[in-house]
Amino acid sequence: MTNITLGSEVVGFPLLSMLTFIPIITAAIVLLTPSPKIALRIGFVGAILVLFFSGYLISVFDADSIGVQLFKQTHNINFTYSVGVDGVSILFIPLTAVLTLLALVYLLTTRRVNDRIQIACLLAYEGIMMGAFVAMNAMQFWFWCFMELIPVAVMTLRAGSGHNRRWVVALLLQHWGSGLFMTLIGFLLLGFGVMGSGDILSFEWLVLKENQAPLEYGTLIFFLLFFGFAIRMPLFPFHGWLPVLAEQGTVASAAIYIMGLKIGVYGVIRFILPTLPEIAEQWSWFVLMLGLIGIFYGALLALMQINIRRLIAYAVISHTGMLIIGVFDFNLFGLEGSILLSIAFGLATAGLLLSTGMIYKRTHTASIPRLGGMFEVSAAIAFLFVVSALSTMVMPGTPGFDGAHLLIEGTIKRYGWLVSIAILIGNVLTAALLLRAFQQIFIAAPRRSQKAYEHTSHAASEPSPRNERIIAVVICFLLIGVGFNTAPWIHMIDQNISTDSKLHHVTPGEHHNEVITIQSDVKDN
Numbered sequence: 001m002t003n004i005t006l007g008s009e010v011v012g013f014p015l016l017s018m019l020t021f022i023p024i025i026t027a028a029i030v031l032l033t034p035s036p037k038i039a040l041r042i043g044f045v046g047a048i049l050v051l052f053f054s055g056y057l058i059s060v061f062d063a064d065s066i067g068v069q070l071f072k073q074t075h076n077i078n079f080t081y082s083v084g085v086d087g088v089s090i091l092f093i094p095l096t097a098v099l100t101l102l103a104l105v106y107l108l109t110t111r112r113v114n115d116r117i118q119i120a121c122l123l124a125y126e127g128i129m130m131g132a133f134v135a136m137n138a139m140q141f142w143f144w145c146f147m148e149l150i151p152v153a154v155m156t157l158r159a160g161s162g163h164n165r166r167w168v169v170a171l172l173l174q175h176w177g178s179g180l181f182m183t184l185i186g187f188l189l190l191g192f193g194v195m196g197s198g199d200i201l202s203f204e205w206l207v208l209k210e211n212q213a214p215l216e217y218g219t220l221i222f223f224l225l226f227f228g229f230a231i232r233m234p235l236f237p238f239h240g241w242l243p244v245l246a247e248q249g250t251v252a253s254a255a256i257y258i259m260g261l262k263i264g265v266y267g268v269i270r271f272i273l274p275t276l277p278e279i280a281e282q283w284s285w286f287v288l289m290l291g292l293i294g295i296f297y298g299a300l301l302a303l304m305q306i307n308i309r310r311l312i313a314y315a316v317i318s319h320t321g322m323l324i325i326g327v328f329d330f331n332l333f334g335l336e337g338s339i340l341l342s343i344a345f346g347l348a349t350a351g352l353l354l355s356t357g358m359i360y361k362r363t364h365t366a367s368i369p370r371l372g373g374m375f376e377v378s379a380a381i382a383f384l385f386v387v388s389a390l391s392t393m394v395m396p397g398t399p400g401f402d403g404a405h406l407l408i409e410g411t412i413k414r415y416g417w418l419v420s421i422a423i424l425i426g427n428v429l430t431a432a433l434l435l436r437a438f439q440q441i442f443i444a445a446p447r448r449s450q451k452a453y454e455h456t457s458h459a460a461s462e463p464s465p466r467n468e469r470i471i472a473v474v475i476c477f478l479l480i481g482v483g484f485n486t487a488p489w490i491h492m493i494d495q496n497i498s499t500d501s502k503l504h505h506v507t508p509g510e511h512h513n514e515v516i517t518i519q520s521d522v523k524d525n
Contacts, residue, residue: 014072015053015056015057015060015070016057016070016072016083016084016085016130016134017072017083018053019050019053019054019057019093019097019130019134020083020127020130020131020134021127022046022049022050022053022127023046023047023050023100023123023124023126023127023130024123024124024127024128025046026042026043026045026046026047026049026123027046027119027120027121027123027124027127028120029042029046030042030043030046030116030119030120030123031116031117031120033116036114036115036116037114039116039119040104040107040114040119043104043119043120043122043123044101044104046123047097047100047101047104047123047126048101050097050100050126050130051094051097051098051100051101054093054094054096054097055094057070057085057090057093057094058090058094061085061090061492063087063488063491063492063494067086068084068085068086068136068206069084069085069086070083070084070085071083071084071136072084073136073204079139079140080137080140080202080203080204081137081140082135082136082137082140082204082205083134083135083136084134084136085133085134087339087492087493087494088266088269088270088339088493089133089134089266089270090492090493091339091340091343091489091492091493092129092133092259092262092266092342092343093130093133093134095259095343095346095347096126096129096130096133096259097126098347098474098478099258099259099346099347099350100122100123100125100126102350102354102471102474102475103122104119104122105467105470105471106354106357106358106467106471107119107122108467109358109361109467109468110361115158115159117154117158118155118158118159118250121151121154121155121158122151122155124150124151125148125151125152125155128144128147128148128151129144129148129259129263131144131147132144132145132148132263132266133266135205136204136205136206137203137204137205138187138190138191138203138204138205138208138271139187139191139203140203141267141270141271142180142183142184142187145180145183145232145263145267146180148176148263149172149173149176149180152172153169153172153173155249155250156168156169156172156245156248156249156250157169158250159250163248164248165248168244168245168248168249171240171241171244171245172241172245174241175231175238175240175241176231176232176241178228178231179227179228179229179230179231179232179238180228181228182224182225182227182228183224183225183228183229183267185224186221186224186225186228187203187225187271189215189217189220189221189224190203190208190215190221190225190275191203191208193211193215193216193217193218193221194207194208194211205270205271205274208271208274208275209274209275211275215276218276218278218279219279219283221276221279222272222276222279222280222283223283225267225268225271225272225276226268226272226283226287228267229263229264229265229267229268229272230264230290231264232261232263232264232267233261233264233265233320233323233324234261234264234317234320235264235290235291235294235317235320235321235324236290236293236294236297236298236317236320236321237290239294239298239317239320242261242313242316242317243301243310243313243314245313246309246310246312246313246353247307247309247310247313247366258316258346258349258350258353259346261316261320261346262342262346264320265320265323265324265327265338265342266342268324268327269327269335269338269339273327280328280330281330284328284330287324287325287328288325288328288415288419290321290324291321291322291324291325291328292321292325292419292422292423292426293321294317294318294320294321294324295318295321295322295422295423295426295427295430296318296422296426296429297317297318297321298314298315298316298317298318298319298320298321298426298430299314299315299318299426299429299430299433301314301317302314302315302318302430302433303429303433305368306367306368306369307366307367307368308356308359308366308367308368308371308437308441309353309356309366311368311433311434311437312349312352312353312356312434315349315392315430315433315434316345316349318426318427318429318430319341319345319349319392319427319430321426322341322407322423322426322427323338323341323342323345324338325407325411325415325419325423326338326341326407326410326411329407329410329411329413329414329415330414331410331413331414332410332494333406333407333409333410333413334406334407334409334410334411334413334414335410336403336406336410336490336493336494337403337404337405337406337407337408337409337410338403338407339403339493340399340400340402340403340406340486340489340490340493341394341400341403341404341407343399343403343489344391344394344398344399344400344403344479344483345391345392345400347391347399347475347478347479348388348389348391348392348398348400348479349388349392350388350475351384351385351387351388351391351475351476351479352385352388352389352392352434354384354471354475355381355384355385355388355472356385358378358381358468358471359371359374359381359441362374362377362378368437368440368441369440371440371441372440372441372442372443372444372445373442373443373444373445374441374442375442375443378465378468380465380468380469380471380472380473381442381468381472382438382442383472383476384471384472384475384476385438385441385442386435386438386442387475387476387479387480388475388479389431389434389435389437389438390431390435391479391483392427392430392431392434393427393428393431393432393434393435394427394431396483397480397483397484398479398480398483399479399482399483399486399489400483401483401486402483402486402490403486404427406490407423408420408423408424411423
């Protein structure tokens with residue numbers, strides 16, 4: 001049985017529930033506040049509180065203990081509310097808090113700073129993400145994923161940069177709706193399958209995970225859940241909505257929304273691998289094919305883009321193929337590498353999106369041929385873009401380096417050298433495209449004429465350099481600072497997944513020794 005640490009044993013208050021409901025309550029207060037300035041201040045207070053409590057969560061999280069920590073369960077007549085945190089989810093929570101606060105800082109550089117609905121949507125989205133990452137009940141997790149649609153749709157309609165925002169939202173609802181329907185049916189079949197094995201009907205993660213009886217429709221459940229989560233990642237060929245949303249959506253929401261993309265990878269790790277390990281391993285070759293195609297498809301489509309936002313979107317699709325292969329390596333190296341890379345890519349992609357958003361506010365264009373010489377306009381934006389791009393290349397000194405090292409180690413053990421080399425080539429291609437975009441946007445002269453942004457209003461065309469520097473310093477500090485000391489974060493991840501014998505073919509002791517060897521080799525190099 002999985003070990004459980006009750007929340008009352010560590011802290012005297014419902015920490016995980018507070019992380020979920022503080023931003024949601026703050027969003028409601030923001031909507032009811034008549035003054036935009038006061039509403040913005042309240043929004044910042046709520047976001048800072050969540051960041052503080054997420055930091056406190058890291059401090060009380062025991063990386064040497066196994067299983068679910070801070071577990072809390074409340075039974076009612078019609079539902080069960082369960083929350084907990086473990087090595088799979090622990091790092092997603094503080095990153096979501098950081099990106100939300102940075103998204104609010106980014107709003108200070110735009111004309112949306114007085115938009116109470118936009119501020120409320122950002123905070124509500126943060127609370128929804130927190131709720132999903134701490135949910136220990138499948139239907140509870142599904143509910144938060146469903147609620148995610150509301151703030152994303154509202155933010156796109158109100159603050160999107162495109163002219164076809166209604167069509168974009170309709171496309172989003174079509175894709176996400178399909179994914180939500182499939183995951184709902186999959187969870188229902190999973191719960192009723194457990195009941196068919198002699199247990200009571202339950203959607204509790206701990207009950208689903210400990211079920212030993214074979215499921216009658218196991219293969220169907222696997223594909224329903226996997227395809228539903230694949231849309232959210234997004235994984236080829238379920239990716240069609242992301243480039244459109246990236247191009248015509250709002251950058252402020254996109255920064256935190258990057259963590260929403262990781263919900264798909266997180267859902268596979270949380271709900272598919274522990275509950276359907278044999279079936280997942282049986283179809284790992286299929287996932288491997290989709291991952292490899294996605295890596296090179298995303299890189300090829302990124303090569304063809306002249307819109308920087310669409311280029312970043314296809315880079316995300318390419319990265320997703322890399323992450324899902326690591327998840328289906330079925331060893332601790334690949335899984336740990338995928339989780340760490342999800343965090344690193346999420347932060348780096350947020351940096352890319354925020355930097356391009358600040359460029360757009362100055363030039364009113366996301367077309368690469370119309371941009372050029374931006375380094376002279378803002379060195380902070382240029383520095384943020386290049387550090388973020390190098391982080392996606394898993395350069396030494398960034399958290400992605402150790403993550404990629406672990407992922408490749410796991411892929412070699414599972415699939416051999418050829419697949420590992422293909423992953424590295426695809427990643428280098430994607431990163432090279434981002435660096436080429438940096439050269440075209442910040443160094444080279446524009447290849448096409450553009451309207452001078454000096455003729456527009458000062459507030460719209462010249463964002464505050466102080467806010468730009470804050471965003472650049474925070475993201476670069478996290479990328480570089482964490483990159484030089486990833487051992488504590490890997491240890492946090494390892495405390496949970498190394499104890500699940502159903503998922504992996506490496507014993508915890510063997511894995512722990514090999515991880516230490518890998519990290520020592522990295523430091524020596």
